[in-house]
Amino acid sequence: MTALVKMGGIVKSFGETIANDDVSLEIAAGEVHALLGENGAGKTTLMNILYGLTIPDEGTIEVGGVSVAPRNPADAIDAGVGMVHQHPLVVGALTVAENFSLGGLGDGSPASMLEAVADVVQTIPLEVDPRARIDSLPMSLRQRVEIVRCLAHGVRVLVLDEPTAVLTPDEVQQLFGEMERVVEQGRSVIFITHKLAEVQTIAQRVTVLRHGRNVGSFAVGDITSAELAEQMVGRELSDRSAKGAPRAAGAARLELRGVCAVGDDGECLLDNLDLEVCAGEIVAIAGVEGNGQRPLADICFGLRVPDSGEVLHDDERLPQLRDWGRSKVAIARIPEDRRHEGLLIDSPLWENLRYGPNLSAKRGLINRRHEVARARSLLEEFGVVPPDPMVPPSALSGGNQQKVVLARELSSDPDLVVAVNPTRGLDIGAQRDVRDRLAALRDAGKAVLVISTDLDEVIEIGDRVGVLYRGRLETPIARNVVDRARIGEAMAGLLDDQQNRAEA
């Protein structure tokens, strides 16, 4: 086996956290190599080191037999290493072509960009208008822009940090196809994921990190998913699922009646949508991204007013967000984008744990000591590592960031929970933790609405399951009568097409 990448004895600590503790890693040419580990295990840190974003305290790196010490991504790209980050780093306010020109590909004009990437798009079609602003693109396309950009630089090693977390099942298949084509050319892909099934599908070898250490590299054929999970968490995971039997639900907590939302260009985002979420049930809505999840979530979050129709919370019209504090609206909101919406990424955790529509204080003043103590106990309760109220979320791993959001939202004793992709980017243990929490809330008589692109999640936790397709929602039906295949088809719009054809 020829090792294309060799990392040896990598050590990196942040203050008292040791993110990488003497990690060694070898990646062969032409393989997809999966990197597994719990939240905070040090996967991103290790890859940031390879990509020159983080400078290691100790350790050596070789790429293609040449010893390198990348100080920044430009060095790494020169050495043949490209990385697509967990949270895409492309500049949102610029167009696709301008983003390419930042890396020296073309001069920012669409023509020059297309020329620079002409070779690459033969294998990975870009399918993006070079003039489109990055932040107008869905996640899957942003990701593809980054992959194409890396390949256009001729990198031999492509690092993908949790790329599938933001993709739909179809898009995942597409990405896997692209990955296969990349490794066929003798390049390697390092693929970080929390989904064991994906490892089994696409990777040839897998390395597991635990608490900053490499606990082993395995050929995928030699190890089962259960064994991998055990390696990750260091103990056996009992195979239990969060669901209890579906039960009779109570009074409606959230009701949407004939809700329509119209986009900036007059397109219909939500089409006459009816939805009822009752006390003591979890309603889970599946759907491929871009089918109305965003406006639906924003309406439930109080960020958007429907263009027609009504939103009722406990039989009363849902007030504007800024009045929630005064009207004592207790809705827990778990947004999709925790880094930009859920958190103040550079402010201390204790401030984050208070930042919301209910932010107020007795007699106008905040008792800082009390707040910090409250924050500490919340962080401990929700298992955030480290439970230090003074650090900012930027110093936490993705999973721990999500736990902070949960801690804040659930601490207000909500009677209704609205969550969008609540377990995205979380490791298996943390995913289970979140789902257990949602189930516990349901059991405590709360109403829970989950909007997710993850079909498995929807089926696992939903008491009633619905599908959002092109802004339309079928009335969610009880889980025990749903058919997984049928939901998959509904997500892909196949049912719709069949109906149309039948009608025609």
Add this chain to the structure above:
Amino acid sequence: MTVERFIPALTRGAVALIGTLAVGLVAVLAAGLDPVTTLQAIIDGALGSPYAIRQSLTEAVPVTLTALGVAVAFRAGLFNLGGDGQIYIGALGAVGVSLLFPELAPILLIPFALVVGMFGGLVWGCLAGVLRAKLRLSEIITTIMLNFIAFWIISYLVHGPLKDPGGSGYPLTREIPEAAQLPVFGDLIPSGAVLMLVAAFCVWLLLERTPTGIKIKGTGSSASASRFAGVSMSRVTILVMAIAGALAGLGGAVSLQGDQYKLGDFFSPGWGFDAVAVALIGRGTATGTLITGIAVGALRSGIQSAQGTAEVPSSIAQILLAAAVLFVIVGNAEGAGQLVRRSWARTRGLASE
């Protein structure tokens, strides 16, 4: 651990201090002066006597008050470059009240004039805030424009309607009555200095101990997270610019009632821009800004007096201030640099807000 925690701060401080002193040394040498006597003269002038201390404090008050406002704005990701305009309007309010109601008892007239001055600054700051919040006009531009407008209004008034007929032709208003003049405590502490301390404490309280402070800092660090949290960007923007304006307006009123007693064309020697430097060196915190403001006041006052005793040119003060800003930013990319970067980011993102 505790010591280690302070090491970065100490290095930053050392970088800033050594760098600034080095530049100062070069400037002093270039002016053909002896560094030791110059330094001696400056220190004497700043702190050498009760009178010197009083002068230093007097000099520090308007710039520090304005800088506190700039600091609040910085924390919300806003640049308040309008300190001078707000100072002028503040002074105008104070002079107007003082001259209109000379009969009032000091206990009424002094606070009345101060409050009206403060209100004037508040209105001037608010204007920029409203333009930013409602019309998305960059406050960087509007505050500078408002400076010009304020300056020319004052200039017109003091050359015309408000010009002291008894004065010897200078474009100055009449002197305000004694009943409007601020007392000096024990011949040492000007009352403005007390107001400055109170203001610094209030700003600290606001930023560190109130929900509003969390909102101010929150909008400064993430517009999207603030929207999600139900925090109204435009309300915070207007509020913050109002606070900044009010503090600068108070600075103008205090300087008028406690130091200059007359309003003229050159009432502010550029405090508004010095305040930006002071707030930056103070890293946008109340304490940092207060300490820096007092230091800058002492430095200015020391150099002014050294101008007489050791012929030190006053431009040295400006050079030192500029050098200090530069080195603080160099030594501290995390703090001061971040304030600037964030505010720039917010400005650039104006269109998408």
